[in-house]
Amino acid sequence: MPRVLGEGKAALAGNLPDILDVDGPIMPNWAWAGYLQPLPIDESEFADFLPGTKGVWNGKLYSVGLWDAAVALFARQSTLDELGLRTPTVDKPWSSEEFMAALDAAKASGKYEFALDLGMNDQAEWYSYAFSPFLQSFGGDIVDRSTYRTAEGALNGEAAQAFGKWWQSLFTGGYAPGTSEDPADQQTGFIDGKFAFQWNGNWRAVETMKAVDDVVFLPAPDFGAGNKIGAGSWQFGVSAKSKHPEGAAAFIKFAAQDKYLAAFSDGIGLIPPTPSAAQMTKNYKDGGPLAMFFELSKAQALVRPVTPGYVVQAKVFTKALADIANGADVADTLDAAVDEIDADIESNGGYGHR
Template sequence: MTAGNRRYRRTACTGLALALPLAALAACGGSGSGSDASAEAGSGKGTISVWAHQGQKSEDTALQNAVKSFNSSQSTIKVELKLIPGNDYTKTITATDASKLPDVMEFDGPTMANFVYNKKLAPIDSYVSAGTLDNATPANKKQGEIGGKHYGLGMYDSGLGIYGNKKLLDAAGIKYPKGLSDDWTAAQFTDALKALKAKDSDGKVLDLQEGNGLATEWGTYGFSPVVWSAGGSLLKNGKAAGALDTPAVVSALKTFQSWKPYVDPNTDGNAFTKGRVALSWVGHWMYPAYSQALGKNLVVLPLPDFGNGPKTGQGSWAWGIGANTKNGKAAGAFLDYLLNDTNVTAMTTANGAPPATTSALAKSPLYKQGRPLQLFADQLAKPCGDSDIAKSCVATTRPVTAGYPTVTAKFSEALNSVYGGADPKEALAKAARAIDQDFSDNAGYKIP
């Protein structure tokens, strides 16, 4: 895999492609009945254990430095950090009994509801300061909230867009969006592909990061915005039927299917950087490589609008408190420190992701107003949450449900089959039926 693909896996949640059987993650740890209020406040002093995923070396260093700085900044709390390889991280939390989990743990955003369902995470509202909660970006809070309680907050977020090669777009006479307010419609995007093809030797003018595979978490993260932008949803009121398989979503996926002849398979990962394609549908994590390759010829555009406004995915790794901690006060104090401007800025400088706190985001040299990745910040400033996805909002959270493993597996399978030529109506209806059957079998994965 390319460095960009590895970065995607760490910063935009492909860890949830789930090496475990899907049912295992949903079922491991028992049913979701009972209270989640087992965390104890404790004395606010002593040693606390912290688990995190081992990511890029620069990310690991930023986290290790934050822990060292916290430990030396005061003498009442000592943090002991354990890094677990990213590919094993979700499996490790899933396989570990709640009583053996640490006081503080990182988790991949879409796994949160499952860990709450299985009583592995406690609400953090009583333990982190009001200032920390208030400073979290609205999109960050949406990912971490269930039933009015917050179970997680992230240091960074994520987002999607279309990177364009200005030189190639101009040569084809294409007028492209300058921001969210003048986004392409799906039809205009298709017209742009046709115009680019006319000027291209092999007619392959678009990169969809096909090398990541579409029947994976990349398929869900990267292309569920097509569903939301068409006015549909992966899940609505606990059901996929009537949300995922609407005529508007079927039509949108037919359009998506029609783009395949324009797509460069990008097996070498260099389709955009080498100028073979003019457009790349991907996320913030490719900016360093793309910027270095294209310089001032790089433009950043929103995804096309299928009728319900442009949409993007969001969400990434977040931090929470183990449900069985005996020292919630100390855990909260560490999270307050971890989520301050110094540490959030160090981490987002290390991995290039958008800061998930309002103060760090406002000062970010990449994401603040007038800077190259302002579009991603503009999108995150208009969060949708995971339900009631209005035309006016943009950054949409993947369904916050313990049944998410089934949702992502069935949707990405449908997307992949449609891309391969299957009938969108049949593929979406099949996925919706499978999702709804699983939810029915598990009493809707309700969290009390």
């Protein structure tokens, strides 16, 4: 938070550095506000990059990430075997019915404190990154992406209502701990055997593999409109008032070479953005222990809404999901969230969307 506030003050003062490291979903807001300029690099230079690593706003490339992140369902192979569950694949994920049957089986076994850990204590970007793909798999969304002018129908329509009721059932039904979950459980609860399944990211995969020798990483369930996960992590862009845009671009191109992308991945454990860089890594090459995450990023990843208004929409969505988890009326909560998002869009002149 101090760094974010510092960057905001620097932006207002016009004192930004040549190169900015900006979170992917926040980039459109910074571009719209005039803090970033389109990258002075031909987009074809990044043709092989995963879609989630490219920050595009109004048809122009503004930022590029040297890695991406993905979420999967952590499980033990022994748990799947003991509960008699099919191992889902990217091509044939669990349906909503299979997913709930898996949770029911884990709950009925009596071996776990909860069938599923969602990391509900982390009420920051995690909610929109990790949970909005469930909404999108139901057929809803945070905002109507056809216009980005309203959330009406996307966040409170029939599909969203079905999502909200399912979401609430995870807590009323005792499948998952709620918003008062101990933060330590998100780090070690699955490892310690408190949870049969955990919805978590590849950044926790290496430590989990060290502690759980039969851990498997499963794709997101398909709730009817396709299985989806979030995409888009931190990315490099060039500040709008940079006096050295070509030099900044040259550094970004230099850093985006496969050998450095692979080195980043081996050093910090995140997903390399190109297939060729992935083959140079310990974890993401074909047959590597985390190769599944690269496949998930290719097959399932969906960037968060590409709009300057996302910075507000994410906060509204997070509060709505937390309230629903805590027992609030689903329809009323989603309607209120739509009203708040639409009011913000209107007060900002549509954020440049026509």
